[in-house]
Amino acid sequence: MNPILFYLFSILMLGFGIAVVANRNPVASAMSLVVSFFCLAALYVGLDAYFLASIQVVVYAGAVMVLFLFIIMLLDLKAEQRRKFNKLAIGGGALVALAFAAQLVGVLGSHPRGDKPFPELKLPVGESLNDLQHVGETLFSLHTLPFQVIGVLILVATIGVIVISKRELK
Amino acid sequence: MTLTLNHYLLVSGLLFSIGFAGVLLRRNIIIIFMCLELMLNAANLSLVAFSRFNVGADGLPNFNAQVLTFFIITVAAAEVAVGLAIIVALYRARQTTHVEDITTLKF
Amino acid sequence: MTVLNFIVLLPILNAIAIACGAPARKSALLSAWTQLALTIVAMCGYRGGFAYGSTWAVAPEWGLNLTFGADGLALVMLLLTAIVTVAAVWVTPKIEKRENLFYACVLLISGGAAGAFASVDMFFFYAFHELALIPTFLLIGIWGQGERQVAAWKITIYLAVGSMILLVGLAKLYLAFPEGARTFDMIEMTKARHLIPAAEQGGIYIWLLVGFGVLISLFPFHSWAAPAYAAAPTPAAMLHAGVLKKFGLYGLIRIAVPLLPEGAKVWMNLLLVLLVANILYIGLVTIAQKKLDWMLGYSSVMHMGYIFLGIAAGNAIGITGASLLMLGHGLSIAALFAMCGYLRQTSPSLAFTSLGGIAKKAPFLGYAFGMAAFASIGLPGFANFASEAMVFFGAFKAGPAATLDFSSIQLATVCGLWGVVISAVYMLRAYRQIFQGEPQANVAAFKDPSCSIKWSVILLLAALMVGGLWPKSMLNFIQPSVEALIGK
């Protein structure tokens, strides 16, 4: 991937990530999240994971975001009133997050194995990477059982959502 | 300059930190929920990066990691659905989405 | 399936059936009587050794088998269980809330106790006792009276801790055998007892002593007993004090005495001090009690001291006496609690000062209570006397003869003899205050109990008298087993 594109999308993604946290208006937060996810999808493309990139767009930027927006609208959430800040809490939270980031930098800085460029893919001449086929093969050959379990999980989630929502309608 | 694994991991880590900071700082439970999604995606990013980094003998990325990411996205989608349903139920019961107002766990 | 399996399974299955909705009192009574009949059949058909054996492999890789089998001692304990169960079910008054569950709990205690006594496998020996403890807690906590919650918590925590300590002791005992010889089968263990290194025995014995001791209310682990019995509903008090408490003593006789003779020597003096405290100190505490149910609770703690004395003697006479005393004490305390329960139903308070002259109003109760009280203080004619005498004979013989320089166990015997005086003090005082004198105003409407209570008390007293007038009837079962256990 072109490093310039990487930096562009990374900065965009992190920037909109910060916007998610910083915006007062939930709708604006949600829209920022969408942008952030789009950038992430772009980063996936840069990592030759085209299938995941498309899934990312469809599931997150599409379905999940619609859900979020739908709920925000449904609950009719207004921009947060400027509440009294609990400075200690804010400071503490920021401190923990920063400490976490700093530790990360420290770990990565002392981790030479990761400080290498990505190896080239060996592809038959003239063909591009058919990652969808490979993901599918891996999924259905090696991870069939988890796949099935995920199916059940989604079913359970569906039923659960209905039950939770229904109860309130009584 | 070339991109290394550490670049991606750093970005992933920063995104995670942003998400974690959001969880700690925001009071609106929906936004906290969004931040959780951010954290999940940060983890996904590092997984995909590892997948691309560990090219096997056949010259292809390690697709196991991508399958794992796929699973995470699936579970996350289900989680969002359930979580939002709970939030709606909570809102109906309490008329609030502020975590500070929800302290029933206290003794 | 042997008759023994039926004896154990019958009450348990019946409890389940009752919990599922079978007519409570009728099926419970039927089950109890059948259990008694089967036990008597088993005793009649007994020809020595471990009889009625049966085994199901539960976890062969760990050597865990559900093995049943009974020797004479176990049969006598099963007889005690069956008789007290019949009486306990029979005296149960009308239960207002959740009657089915109540009877199911009562039968579960009986089944658990029977299972423990009939188990040859050490693991299930322990597990059946736990099975019986849980319904005991429930009975006290749900159907009890007075400070039932406090009492239920107290007994639960105490006995759970005791059971844990016991479990550690049993595990240590299991591991003390060299690898290859390890088994849960108590018969095999007894055969292989020489494999336990003498040096390790003391360390195991103290765990068993404390573990069993908590279950038996050995001083100073006794303070659960009186409040629990005061709060427990009548059948629970009868079954626990009469039967379940004997599990600990039975365990000591079955496991600690034969397997750890060296360990017993190490802790002999400690045991003697504790049992003398059980007799003298608890005896004094009993004198100070002002209410009948508390007094009976403490008296049952006190009498444990005599059984411990017999076990401490370590010879055939003492242990045989202790075993017979388990039967005698179980029957007499069950009878006393049965009548105490009736008094509680009919009178507002069990304080001695608020009762008086009941014998005039209820002659049967006066007689029966007097007999049970006399039995419990060791009057001849009842099993308690024969057994206490044997305990004293056995304990005294454990020391040197023809010298005034008494050994510690002989001194303990002297203290135990004085305990007989103490028990007469509190029993007769209680009897005089409750039953003698002019009838007080608040017992003016007092009447003799109904037939079911009458006959269950008669059943208990009759069994006591059989054991007392003709102790050989029981000793023929107990004595060979004890000889086999201590290895003569």
Add this chain to the structure above:
Amino acid sequence: MNNNEIIPWFILLNPLITAVLILFVFRKNHGTAATVSTMSAFFGLVGSLCAFTLAPTHTLVLWIDIPGLQIPIGVQLDHLSQVMLLVVTGIGFLVHLYSTVYMEHDESKARFFGHLSLFMFSMLGIVLADNFAMMFIFWELVGVSSYLLIGHWFTRDAAGKAANKAFMMNRIGDFGFMLGILMLWSTAGTVTFKGLEAATGTLTTNPMFLTAAILLVFCGAMGKSAQFPLHTWLPDAMEGPTPVSALIHAATMVAAGVFMLARIAFLIGLSPAAALIIAWIGAITSILAALMATQQDDIKRILAYSTLSQLGYMVMAIGLAPDPSGGPAMFHLFTHAFFKALLFLGAGAVIHALHHEQDIWKMGGLSKHMPKTTVTFAIGTAALTGFPLLAGFWSKDSILAAASEKSTPLYIIGLCVAVLTAFYMTRLFVVAFLGKPRTEAAHHGHDCPARMTVPLLILAVLSVIAGFVPEKWFFSAHQHFHWNIAIPATIAFAVGTAIAFKIYSGKDKDPIRVSAFRNKFYLDEIYGAIVAGTQDVLAYIANAVDSLISGIVRLAGMAAWGVGFLFRLLQFGNVQGYSFVFGLGVVGLIWFVVFK
């Protein structure tokens, strides 16, 4: 089994069957109960008379039989038990007969007769016992039946208390008794009297041990025969119906201690120290009780203290002359049983006639209205006080003879007691029967029906002639008549009687007041204080300590609760707070794992 073996078993079991029958079948059928009980007592007497002619036998069944411990239930019919059987069943029958009238209107007559039969069974068990353990069993059973009979009128508070006291005092004695049995058994390896007799060699190896064992066994006798310091229950036991006092607390049960000592006379003979202590305890009891008797007002209590005093005499005699055939002690027991039963039954007749008036100062002049009772009572008094040629004269002389041989101080005490006996009995007779009636009730006294008077007459006859039984009934060696004993004894009698006549004839109230005697040397109060001061205080302390133990246990529970409370503070309920702590934990963990 032949006759020899069946008859003793019949004598033993007959009252048991009767008691069971009455208590379980004829509970409500008072008339039948009385008849059945009296018939059974009569059969017992007949059986005893038959048994008296039999050769000594010994049969047993093993009651407990395990290696190392054999306890038989056996009947040993020998000379000692044959004589004792006669006393027990003879007086027992007469008292039964007497009770049918005395207890006629009692509302729980059946219970009374059932217990009376139970007592007969227990007492006969003691008499026939061939071993210590069996004797102990029946020893306890007589204690129970005595408890039941003293407490017959249990609705009276005093009766319940007296019954309790009797039982407790006996229990204390039995503590020693059992310990003594254990000591003898552990050394000799047997509890049978014959076995012990055979094992005297082993027993005498440690004389101190033997002495201690004998004295401990004697503790049992001290309880049962009411010897000082365990004597205080006997006067209180007079709360029971008078026939019971006559049978149990005068003639038979209280004599069981003496009988038991006679049974083990062969052992006492081996230990002179033990014999001496026993003799002195008997002497002390005898003189103290006689002193107390001089100041009592209740007719039954006077007789009770007199019984105590005479029992002391017997015990003293055992200590002085332990004779396996019984010796002077058994002789005195034999004669005393008749005249003391006579006196009690006479007193019962008086009480019955005066509608339960027991204070002698409220009687007086009864001789006019109750001639038969008066005459028989006079004979009883004379026999007790040692009027020459009556029963008491002979037996007392034999005791005094033994005392004069062995120990001068005891001989002097014996003479003093003889004087005091004559004094208080004469006082009783003069105040109650002579002079003028002092109350309305005393005016209307009358002789009782024949079933009550006949036993009195029979006993009066026996009191006169009992002293003339063949010498070999009681003595293994030939006894000489000693003028030097008989004369002082007669003088003692004469002095006591004369003084009492002088002081009391024609008096309306007691001219002498010695509060120490009247209040039984304050022993009851002292015992009460000791019990309150030791047992009750100890019990109180023990109870407090026990609450402390409970408290310590509760402290453990409190500690768990406190820790829980501390941790509960951390549950502040804010989700973000939790995640903050969680994040802090993760950071800390990473730092610890990676950077540390």
